[in-house]
Amino acid sequence: MTKEIIDYLSELIALPSISAFNTNRSFSIQTANKISEKLRLIGAEVKIVDNVIPGKNPIILAKLGDDPTKKTILFYSHYDVQPAAKEDGWDYDPFDLKELDGYVYGRGVSDDKGPLVATYFAVKELIDEGKLNVNVCFVYEGEEESSSGGFEDTLEMHKDFYNDIDGIMILDTSWFGEETPSMDYGFRGVTYMGIQIQGPNKDQHSGLVGGVIREPMEDLIYLMSKLKQFDGKVLINGFYDKVLPLTDEEKELYSNIEFDLEEFKKYLGRNTLLSEDTTTMLMNNWRNPTLSLHGIQGAFSEDGSKTVVPGKVIGKVSMRLVPNQDPKEIAQLFIDHITNEFNKINSPNKLDILTIGTGDWWYGDVNNFLFSAGKEAINEYWQIEPAFTRSGGSIPIIPFMEKLFDAPAMGLGIGQSTDGAHSQNERLRIKNLIGGKEVIKKILSKL
Numbered sequence: 001m002t003k004e005i006i007d008y009l010s011e012l013i014a015l016p017s018i019s020a021f022n023t024n025r026s027f028s029i030q031t032a033n034k035i036s037e038k039l040r041l042i043g044a045e046v047k048i049v050d051n052v053i054p055g056k057n058p059i060i061l062a063k064l065g066d067d068p069t070k071k072t073i074l075f076y077s078h079y080d081v082q083p084a085a086k087e088d089g090w091d092y093d094p095f096d097l098k099e100l101d102g103y104v105y106g107r108g109v110s111d112d113k114g115p116l117v118a119t120y121f122a123v124k125e126l127i128d129e130g131k132l133n134v135n136v137c138f139v140y141e142g143e144e145e146s147s148s149g150g151f152e153d154t155l156e157m158h159k160d161f162y163n164d165i166d167g168i169m170i171l172d173t174s175w176f177g178e179e180t181p182s183m184d185y186g187f188r189g190v191t192y193m194g195i196q197i198q199g200p201n202k203d204q205h206s207g208l209v210g211g212v213i214r215e216p217m218e219d220l221i222y223l224m225s226k227l228k229q230f231d232g233k234v235l236i237n238g239f240y241d242k243v244l245p246l247t248d249e250e251k252e253l254y255s256n257i258e259f260d261l262e263e264f265k266k267y268l269g270r271n272t273l274l275s276e277d278t279t280t281m282l283m284n285n286w287r288n289p290t291l292s293l294h295g296i297q298g299a300f301s302e303d304g305s306k307t308v309v310p311g312k313v314i315g316k317v318s319m320r321l322v323p324n325q326d327p328k329e330i331a332q333l334f335i336d337h338i339t340n341e342f343n344k345i346n347s348p349n350k351l352d353i354l355t356i357g358t359g360d361w362w363y364g365d366v367n368n369f370l371f372s373a374g375k376e377a378i379n380e381y382w383q384i385e386p387a388f389t390r391s392g393g394s395i396p397i398i399p400f401m402e403k404l405f406d407a408p409a410m411g412l413g414i415g416q417s418t419d420g421a422h423s424q425n426e427r428l429r430i431k432n433l434i435g436g437k438e439v440i441k442k443i444l445s446k447l
């Protein structure tokens with residue numbers, strides 16, 4: 001059986017469905033076709049629908065069973081992958097699956113073709129054993145590694161393909177550690193802003209305008225310095241007002257996290273962190289909001305000593321947000337704060353504040369039926385208490401699907417934290433591939 005699973009994974013790995021490269025489009029289409037064929041073999045009704053954004057990869061919709069007395073579970077994964085090439089430093093051809101010492105290697109084995117294959121065989125085996133007691137749906141996108149371009153609008157357009165969905169399982173994460181299976185219950189949201197300062201109508205020479213004008217960069221640096229303290233505290237008025245207070249129950253979830261702070265420091269090349277306490281550090285990354293300064297568009301940034309005075313500069317800033325901050329409301333607080341600070345400095349330059357993008361946070365209910373079934377299934381199969389984990393990153397399509405289908409989501413990790421999902425020699429432990437399949441079978445059996 002393991003051979004059949006690895007064979008299917010190997011067929012998918014052989015297709016470099018890299019969404020970042022337009023030139024790989026035909027491989028992505030072939031991948032979508034192959035997955036669809038397989039799903040049809042187990043009796044699913046499958047539709048490959050065009051992405052609403054021209055040139056973007058299609059989305060696979062599939063469903064199996066329509067018994068209204070049973071629960072309906074939707075599985076989400078993606079069939080596209082990150083770029084990879086042997087020259088990047090891989091020990092093997094990234095698109096020719098290699099099996100070695102209990103691991104499989106190849107681009108996409110862990111992110112996200114392995115989890116997709118584990119799901120497929122979990123459902124297939126339940127059918128073969130006559131034990132599939134739920135309706136199962138699938139949504140597989142081909143643009144996840146390119147910010148899920150077009151996903152939301154395309155899915156919304158085809159929402160009626162699915163019957164009522166009761167729960168959504170996200171198969172696109174790994175365990176937080178090496179030996180502790182984990183389930184994800186949260187991601188942060190994001191608000192990305194630009195502070196634009198327009199001075200002279202074009203770039204100037206400091207030999208000509210130095211000492212003559214108020215330079216746009218001075219204003220921008222001043223404004224960017226008014227956003228955050230060195231201890232991490234964000235200075236925007238009202239920024240923390242809606243952050244959910246920590247409950248004892250939530251705090252308890254942090255007691256079972258497998259995490260080596262010293263290893264992490266080594267990985268970062270840092271001797272000190274803002275907090276040296278693991279729980280506090282994880283909370284600051286997962287359940288507290290933050291702000292980061294990313295760059296200045298229009299500023300001189302190459303080597304050398306060019307004496308330009310940029311005419312227009314845009315400072316790029318993002319904020320990672322948590323329940324119950326509203327990303328659009330936070331954008332407005334940011335605008336108010338910067339406008340207020342700008343008014344204090346009596347500048348002849350022109351200020352414009354741009355909202356570049358927003359994305360919702362996701363906060364799952366660890367007590368709902370999906371997490372309960374997941375916890376039991378992991379305990380039974382792995383004989384280990386699962387970890388409930390969050391992430392400091394953002395996956396806005398999860399809250400989007402929860403709203404669209406009015407159903408809760410749960411993330412089920414398959415691989416390990418060291419799989420190297422976007423890196424060289426991406427790998428997946430075969431034990432995790434098989435274990436993932438078994439856990440999915442158990443979860444579905446419990447619903």
Ligand SMILES: [Zn+2]
Nearest residue numbers: 111112144172
């Ligand atoms: Zn992924």
